Amino acid sequence: MVLVDTHAHLYLPHFSDDIGQVINNARDNRVLKILLPNIDTESVSPMLDLCARFPDRCYPMIGLHPTSVDGNYKKKLSFLESMAANGTYTAIGETGTDAHWDTDFLKEQEDSFITHLQWAKKMDLPVVIHARKTMDSLIRIIKTHKNDNLRGVFHAFSGTPRQAREILNLGFKLGIGGVVTYKNSGLTPVLESVGLDDLVLETDSPYLSPVPKRGKRNESAHILLIAEKIAEIKETTVEEVALKTSDNAARLFNLDLDQ
Numbered sequence: 001m002v003l004v005d006t007h008a009h010l011y012l013p014h015f016s017d018d019i020g021q022v023i024n025n026a027r028d029n030r031v032l033k034i035l036l037p038n039i040d041t042e043s044v045s046p047m048l049d050l051c052a053r054f055p056d057r058c059y060p061m062i063g064l065h066p067t068s069v070d071g072n073y074k075k076k077l078s079f080l081e082s083m084a085a086n087g088t089y090t091a092i093g094e095t096g097t098d099a100h101w102d103t104d105f106l107k108e109q110e111d112s113f114i115t116h117l118q119w120a121k122k123m124d125l126p127v128v129i130h131a132r133k134t135m136d137s138l139i140r141i142i143k144t145h146k147n148d149n150l151r152g153v154f155h156a157f158s159g160t161p162r163q164a165r166e167i168l169n170l171g172f173k174l175g176i177g178g179v180v181t182y183k184n185s186g187l188t189p190v191l192e193s194v195g196l197d198d199l200v201l202e203t204d205s206p207y208l209s210p211v212p213k214r215g216k217r218n219e220s221a222h223i224l225l226i227a228e229k230i231a232e233i234k235e236t237t238v239e240e241v242a243l244k245t246s247d248n249a250a251r252l253f254n255l256d257l258d259q
């Protein structure tokens with residue numbers, strides 16, 4: 001059995017004391033690949049350092065997190081675009097919009113999101129999307145900018161079955177993480193309405209730890225707890241969940257699961 005964590009911020013200071021152990025724990029729990037979404041301009045170098053330290057395990061993305069979009073975002077985007085042009089990245093992200101904390105820069109967040117979609121199309125890479133209270137507007141924007149090779153994942157999906165269906169119809173996947181283990185997550189009807197082929201697994205480490213680790217620091221090894229919960233909801237085996245979701249991740253992010 002092989003698992004993939006498609007979304008983990010393991011380069012953050014939360015892990016600086018024991019990252020070697022965290023990577024070993026992931027390996028011991030069959031998490032073969034870990035994808036690292038970027039956040040801001042200053043997170044790029046710790047992220048790339050971690051990928052250099054653990055090649056064939058950790059893979060970087062490039063993008064500007066919506067909560068890092070501020071009055072300076074155009075400068076940040078041009079820096080990140082130059083990084084993208086001079087490096088190898090497995091996806092564009094994370095990008096999207098977030099209306100939970102602050103809506104002052106919502107227009108700028110949307111503009112940044114559109115720029116990321118253009119990068120994804122130009123570089124032929126999947127795009128990793130963060131949506132918080134903004135899913136319908138992001139779906140609308142994707143419809144406007146869609147072409148045949150635009151693809152990606154709505155990470156930490158927390159929408160309705162109707163929104164899930166629209167996302168799948170656009171050729172995107174749903175990223176499912178620790179929230180699925182929370183009571184009243186609302187994800188059970190979503191998972192009942194979709195297939196395992198529509199899902200990829202993620203932790204969003206260090207955030208959103210699954211039960212029974214809820215409230216503690218999350219890490220990639222916990223993917224197994226998420227896979228077990230999905231297996232329970234889908235009335236199948238954890239091996240089947242691992243097989244399908246890892247295969248989906250490998251195809252979407254162009255990963256070689258034999259190495």
Ligand SMILES: [Zn+2]
Pocket residue numbers: 007009037094204
């Ligand atoms: Zn994230």
